[in-house]
Each structure stands twice: as structure tokens, then as C-alpha cells.
Amino acid sequence: MADEVGRDPEAVSKFVESFAAQLVEAGMQRMPARVFAALLSSDEGVMSSAELGEQLRISPAAVSGAVRYLTMTHMVSREREPGSRRERYRVHGDQWYEALTNREALIKRWEGALREGVSSLGADTPAGRRMAETLAFFEFVEGEVAAMMERWRAHRRQLFGGEG
Amino acid sequence: MADEVGRDPEAVSKFVESFAAQLVEAGMQRMPARVFAALLSSDEGVMSSAELGEQLRISPAAVSGAVRYLTMTHMVSREREPGSRRERYRVHGDQWYEALTNREALIKRWEGALREGVSSLGADTPAGRRMAETLAFFEFVEGEVAAMMERWRAHRRQLFGGEG
DNA sequence: CGCTTCTTTCAGAAATTTGTGAAGTTAAGG
DNA sequence: CCTTAACTTCACAAATTTCTGAAAGAAGCG
Numbered sequence A, B: 001m002a003d004e005v006g007r008d009p010e011a012v013s014k015f016v017e018s019f020a021a022q023l024v025e026a027g028m029q030r031m032p033a034r035v036f037a038a039l040l041s042s043d044e045g046v047m048s049s050a051e052l053g054e055q056l057r058i059s060p061a062a063v064s065g066a067v068r069y070l071t072m073t074h075m076v077s078r079e080r081e082p083g084s085r086r087e088r089y090r091v092h093g094d095q096w097y098e099a100l101t102n103r104e105a106l107i108k109r110w111e112g113a114l115r116e117g118v119s120s121l122g123a124d125t126p127a128g129r130r131m132a133e134t135l136a137f138f139e140f141v142e143g144e145v146a147a148m149m150e151r152w153r154a155h156r157r158q159l160f161g162g163e164g
Numbered sequence C: 001c002g003c004t005t006c007t008t009t010c011a012g013a014a015a016t017t018t019g020t021g022a023a024g025t026t027a028a029g030g
Numbered sequence D: 001c002c003t004t005a006a007c008t009t010c011a012c013a014a015a016t017t018t019c020t021g022a023a024a025g026a027a028g029c030g
Helices: A009-025 A030-041 A049-056 A060-072 A096-101 A104-121 A126-160 B009-025 B030-041 B049-056 B060-072 B096-101 B104-121 B126-160
Strands: A046-048 A077-080 A087-090 B046-048 B077-080 B087-090
Touching (some): A009 A030, A009 B104, A030 A049, A030 A087, A060 A087, A096 B126, A126 B030, B009 B030, B030 B046, B046 B049, B049 B087, B060 B077
Antiparallel strands (some): B046 B087
16 A cells, blocks of 8 residues: 655644644534544545554544544445455545535424424413524525535536536 | 513423533533523523523523623623613524524634645645535535525514514 | 622532543454 | 454543632622
């Protein structure tokens, strides 16, 4: 496996850590953030568990935990080369930020909590009305996001061409 | 100060805690989340420091810290009745979720980190191209969100009328 | 101008979260 | 079927975060 020479490992590491820090500040846990940033900055967008552990100086256990989170949120997918027990993790380049905007499940739960609030506090009370409005906002956003992503794909095609 | 009878305090508290839990899961700290949920479920959308402390069973210090966070993120504003040293905190009903979508500063920093990544890894490398695309996505979203909020306001007017 | 009431700051105790080593599990290859 | 390489799970130590009581800091009111 030829190392990609021409890449300054220190520059890569610097980017990885600084981008991970931004993700952490946005609420992501540290290890998932670092693993994700490492994948994002790898040339192929693919790394093995061992490579991740080595570059980030973390234990296999930490890699495992981070990857579990990242795959559950669909920011990363796992692959296996046929006839190997080496797992490979891939960031899909145009899927991960779609996953980012895709807080569907989260929004659904907010909506659930708000609906309960409206009915338990009373739809005819000021607080109930405030919650009903908030609920309407989330429902609105839910629809808009889908349309926005459609426009993005068109825009992207225009900027980068059909495949990326 | 007449207690609002007709409101079941237990139902209110149940909503407050369950909505706060959702906010926590989305990355907000516990105390800000609880304080915010309490305000949201109050009839006038306004509560004093003492009322918050009493309902949530937390110290004045905790209220202070939570409110500091909430005002910094523009989810809550502080008021003072003239001629009183009692602070009052208000959730604006149609401002707070605008603040929620308004991750302007956050997105700007992500963009900064990505720009650095593109230039330090090389715009002509696969990784550099992946980051450039991600950057383009954020720039796109930034513009779209503003337009979306404009549409929301129109939609809202249609649903609830001009003032709320 | 001092008293009183409310808010903020701060140090530290308590609780939670995080990452590791070690043991356990799965599956490829002989 | 056994060996071995790789990933995962688990208990615990360490680090971090969170919330409180106490003291300090503002600001109305007499």
C-alpha cells in the first residue's frame, strides 16, 4: 500500500484537528468528530480501522465506538473487502452533509413533544398557541429542507458536473 | 401575582422536562434547556428568576448561568420592569426558532476551516476537491435559509394572522 | 448615603462522560 | 476444526462538566 507522498502529514493532522474542533463545538462527540474529519481529509475518502487508530493515536476501542456513531447517523458507511476481515470506512462526499441536514428523526421527536404540550396545556391557552406555532414551524421546515436539497443537487451539477 | 389556576402544574412540569430532554439530546446543555422549556410553557412567555428557580428546583446561580447562555444565543431576551431590580426573561414566540436556524456564526467557522483544508491539502487533490464541494454546499445553504425564513413568515401570516 | 433585594461570580463537591486495556466474539484461511 | 486477525464489549480510572452555597456586586428606595 503506497503511502500518498506529496501530502504533508502535519498539514493533514492540523486540518483534521481544527475541523474536528468545529464539529465538537456544534455538538458532536470528540472521537466521532476526529474520525470523521480524518476520513474527510483522506484522499480516497476511505480508511481502515488501523489507519484511523494510528493517525489519531487512539485505541481500537475508540475507533469502534466512533464508527458506530457515524454509521448510525449515516455520515459514514462501512465496507468490507471481499475475503478480508479488515473493515473499511467511507465518507461518501455528497451523502454526509445530506445526512447532516437530515435531522428527520430529531425533528419528529420535537414535534411529538410539542404536540403533547399543546394538548396537555390546552390549545386555547396562550402557551398552547405558542407551541402550536412552533410545531407549525417545524412542519414547514421539514418540507422545505427536502426541496432545498433538490435545488442543491441541481446547483452542484452545475458547479462540478454530473458525478463529482 | 395571581397563580394561573386551570393549569395543572404537574402537566406543565411533565412537558417541560420532556421537551428539555429533546433539546438536550440535540446538544443543548441541561439547564438552558430546562429554563427555555419552562419559559416556552409559561402562559405569557415571561418568567422571573425566582419563578424559574422555584419551578425547576434550581439555585439562582443555575438560573443565572442558563439565562446567560440563552440570551447570548438570542433564544431569550431579558427585560426589567422599570423601578424594580427583578429581571424578567422572555421567549419571543417567533424569534427563538429563527435563532435556532440562524447558525450563521457556526457555519462561517466551518467554512473557514474547510477553506483552510482546501488550500493546505491542495485544491487539485481528491481530498481538496471533496472539501471544496462541501464548502460550496454550506455557502449554498447559507443563502437558502434566509429565503426559507422569508417564506415561513408569509406562511405563518396565513396560518395565524399578522401578529401572533 | 446606607439598607435591602436581587443577580452574578467563584471555588469546590458531585455526577457524568470519555477513552483505555483486557477479555470476548466473529470469521477467514490453512 | 483449529489458528489467528480483526472488531466489539465491558469495567474502571481519569478528566471534564455541572450545580451549588457563599460571598461579592449592582441598583432601587427611604
